[in-house]
Amino acid sequence: MSKQNDNRRDFLKKTAIAGTAAAVPCALARSQVHAGSTPSESVVRQPIGLIGAGGMGVGNMSSAKDMVDVVAIADADSGRADSANKRLSEGKADTYKHYQEILDRDDIKIVHIATPDHWHTKPLIEAMYAGKDVYCEKPLTLTIDEGKQIRKVQKETGRIVQVGTQQRSTFDLFTKAVAIVQQGRLGKIKKLTCAIGGAPTSPEIPVAEVPAELDWDLWLGPAPKAEYRFLQQKKKEGQKRAKFNSNCHYEFRWWYEYSGGKLTDWGAHHVDIANWALQLNGQTAGPISIEGTAEHPVEYKDGFAVQKDQYNTANSFDFSVKYANGTEMVIKHNTSNGLLIEGEKGRIFVNRGKLTGGPVEALEDNPLPEDAIQQAYKGLPMEYNERKAHWSNFLHCHREQIEPISDVHSHMQMLNICHLAGISARFGGRKLNWDSKVEQIVGDEQANAFLARPYREGYEIKMPEMASSSSK
Numbered sequence: 001m002s003k004q005n006d007n008r009r010d011f012l013k014k015t016a017i018a019g020t021a022a023a024v025p026c027a028l029a030r031s032q033v034h035a036g037s038t039p040s041e042s043v044v045r046q047p048i049g050l051i052g053a054g055g056m057g058v059g060n061m062s063s064a065k066d067m068v069d070v071v072a073i074a075d076a077d078s079g080r081a082d083s084a085n086k087r088l089s090e091g092k093a094d095t096y097k098h099y100q101e102i103l104d105r106d107d108i109k110i111v112h113i114a115t116p117d118h119w120h121t122k123p124l125i126e127a128m129y130a131g132k133d134v135y136c137e138k139p140l141t142l143t144i145d146e147g148k149q150i151r152k153v154q155k156e157t158g159r160i161v162q163v164g165t166q167q168r169s170t171f172d173l174f175t176k177a178v179a180i181v182q183q184g185r186l187g188k189i190k191k192l193t194c195a196i197g198g199a200p201t202s203p204e205i206p207v208a209e210v211p212a213e214l215d216w217d218l219w220l221g222p223a224p225k226a227e228y229r230f231l232q233q234k235k236k237e238g239q240k241r242a243k244f245n246s247n248c249h250y251e252f253r254w255w256y257e258y259s260g261g262k263l264t265d266w267g268a269h270h271v272d273i274a275n276w277a278l279q280l281n282g283q284t285a286g287p288i289s290i291e292g293t294a295e296h297p298v299e300y301k302d303g304f305a306v307q308k309d310q311y312n313t314a315n316s317f318d319f320s321v322k323y324a325n326g327t328e329m330v331i332k333h334n335t336s337n338g339l340l341i342e343g344e345k346g347r348i349f350v351n352r353g354k355l356t357g358g359p360v361e362a363l364e365d366n367p368l369p370e371d372a373i374q375q376a377y378k379g380l381p382m383e384y385n386e387r388k389a390h391w392s393n394f395l396h397c398h399r400e401q402i403e404p405i406s407d408v409h410s411h412m413q414m415l416n417i418c419h420l421a422g423i424s425a426r427f428g429g430r431k432l433n434w435d436s437k438v439e440q441i442v443g444d445e446q447a448n449a450f451l452a453r454p455y456r457e458g459y460e461i462k463m464p465e466m467a468s469s470s471s472k
């Protein structure tokens, strides 16, 4: 622990009292269901541990600031932990380098994981085993095999896990779009097109000195050993800040070692809504194949980038995902970000700014049933909108111990599609036949080798019997 003082003790006392009250199931919350309503009286502040205090961790905690008290922060970069502490907790939270110290605390019942993607599965599984409920950022995994492990442990422990796919909680956009589908206004869905944009490219990024506050080995964690890279660019006219290229903070997205590029960064959002719409349209079976085209900014050999000093995720791609009943999902690099859903009776387009199409216009004369959006939202309370609504949903489900709107099972079902696209991309878009029952690629051992990833020694997932004996 890097800091302890009287202020903190007062702070903890206050939040511990709030936490006790919050554990009482709240019938009131169920009856107060109004999209965009003012804060419900049922909201009781929860003490929370933040793991990963970067852009999204701090952003999420700011969105949820009326509902949570951040009492502990863990980050591999102590500078980031300290600055988040000042910003979120008036400097009164405890700060740590190792998240295990948060998991060891009995006063913290919920944690928020907002680390880079390669650092999601391990802390999520360990948090569930430590008895915590978790809001974990998307994408939950780097591989399909990690998804199997998370589902298994979630079932075994019964912990409540919300995935950070907050588009599900945008009641006037994505939730309404899937409600339109669920109410049969498009008829049977034929095609879904997810336009998610390609990853950026980079110049060669040189090896650089690791900043003093960053524990680079810890940041790398389960990923392969690599050198820290950083390139400061010159500030261009009109830019607020000069850009940089790196293989660390924020930029990890553009390296397969730490992420899936746009295919999981944005795929986790739009493919999620597409898959949700399909399920509400009555189609629960997974896809049977994927094929397409994909280009990377660097040369690839046997599924791996040859160069080690440039962004390596796909910068352009166009995939066709096929289902046994003839439905098609397209995932493509495209500038107009959004999701197009085409059915027998019409089509709608939705993104973070608009919901359009004939069936939307038709609502004027033939509105949706009053409870249609709530029905799509699994009957759960609908307070606030977007990120804050997603947090409100999680905290409600934590109090009631019920499944939240972005559940582990449906997340994995759709993330399998994003990961398959990533595997196919490594081989230029090669066709992969998929058996969704056993979660295996059929007849392609080279591609199947990418269903799992090796964990670097010392950073394996801690199972309960190992948890107390290991130091990392």
Ligand SMILES: NC(=O)c1ccc[n+]([C@@H]2O[C@H](COP(=O)([O-])OP(=O)(O)OC[C@H]3O[C@@H](n4cnc5c(N)ncnc54)[C@H](O)[C@@H]3O)[C@@H](O)[C@H]2O)c1
Pocket: 051, 052, 053, 054, 055, 056, 057, 074, 075, 076, 077, 080, 097, 098, 099, 114, 115, 116, 117, 119, 137, 138, 139, 164, 165, 166, 218, 219, 220, 221, 248, 249, 250, 251, 265
């Ligand atoms: N839901 C959304 O719309 C949305 C938007 C942005 C980011 N995200 C997700 O949030 C996650 C974080 O993204 P970001 O942009 O905030 O990245 P970031 O690099 O800004 O922040 C990640 C933080 O995690 C820290 N970290 C790394 N290893 C750690 C460890 N072992 N323990 C504790 N901290 C560790 C890093 O030092 C860094 O401060 C990603 O998975 C990303 O996909 C989601």
